[in-house]
Amino acid sequence: MRIAVLSGAGISAESGVPTFRDDRNGFWSKYDPYELSSTDGWKNNPERVWAWYLWRHHLVLDVEPNDGHRAIAHWQDIAEVTVITQNVDNLHERAGSSDVQHLHGSLFEFRCDTCERHFGDPMPDMPEPLHEVAPPRCGCGGLIRPGIVWFGESLPDGPWNAAVDAVQRADLMVVVGTSSVVYPAAGLPDLALSRGIPVIEVNPLATPLSESATAVVRESAGVALPTLLQRLAAAGSPSEERARKSN
Incomplete structure (x- = not known):
């Protein structure tokens, strides 16, 4: 089984990774x-x-990886997992994921x-x-x-090409903690759906992907991911899981 995971800021926020808007002491708040x-x-x-x-x-x-990061790493025990992340931290790697494609670069490079x-x-x-x-x-x-990757720069070819290849070869795509509005990354779930690959969205909030996703889980990454694969198997299909979560 091949799983492509697209992760966004939401999964890192659960670990307490600060963003520009989290500047509580106001040190950087005066800058655009x-x-x-x-x-x-x-x-x-x-x-x-x-x-x-x-x-x-x-x-x-x-900060440390959370249960969501660790769950994705554990999936490697039963599947071929490629993590495609929009985050610039290294929490997926620190949790144990071995194939991580950084679309927006890394704070550690x-x-x-x-x-x-x-x-x-x-x-x-x-x-x-x-x-x-x-x-x-x-x-x-x-x-x-x-x-x-700054404003005014293109995504790096290597990670982007690897991400597209992973999505095209996947049996399942999981989209977690992303707003699904930042392109070209936001187009990857559409690529999966166009090829008949089930797409599971894990996000407490609705996004533009929610209506087209095969299944939607309205939980945080740390809550949903540790048992997600077992729940999907028990439900019988991603479509049944979506119906269950909607009730």
């Missing part, structure tokens, strides 16, 4: 997210953008903004946020940048 997450922002003020991503890198180190060389040196600890930090320099003279 575009200013900190775009090619223009990097060009205009790389020190500020680097400080923002170092801070996020530090915060993610303090860094490269030169000029020659594209991978930068593997450990990042400095950043227990307190700073407004500006000078990024390291590559041997070619370029600046080391986070391996994140």
Whole structure:
């Protein structure tokens, strides 16, 4: 059995992964997210953008995978599982998933903004946020940048092609914790459905995918995923599970 999992911010939020909007102390709240997450922002003020991503890198180190992440990793015991994630944390890997495709990059990957060389040196600890930090320099003279897909950039070909291939070969697709509005990732469930592959949406809230999904489970990832495969098997089919959850 082959399972393709598309995960979004909802699954990481259950672990307490902070977002820009979770800036409780207001340190970064005065900045436009575009200013900190775009090619223009990097060009205009790389020190500020680097400080923002170092801070996020530090915060993610303090959170742990939740039951949803661990359940997906455990599915590898009975199936071939490809995780396609829009998240930039490494919680799927830390939970034990071995095939993880990061569509939007990772807070734990860094490269030169000029020659594209991978930068593997450990990042400095950043227990307190700073407004500006000078990024390291590559041997070619370029600046080391986070391996994140910013506004104005295309998705990386490798992860995207691997994601499309995994969806096309899947026997089942599970979409968890994503708003289903960010393309091109949001088009992957439609690709699965067009090929007759059942798509299970796991999300406490309705999304644009809800009406077309084969089955909908209105629970959080941590609640739904540990028993999802067993419940689907007991229901007999994804369609029966959807009917059961709707009652």
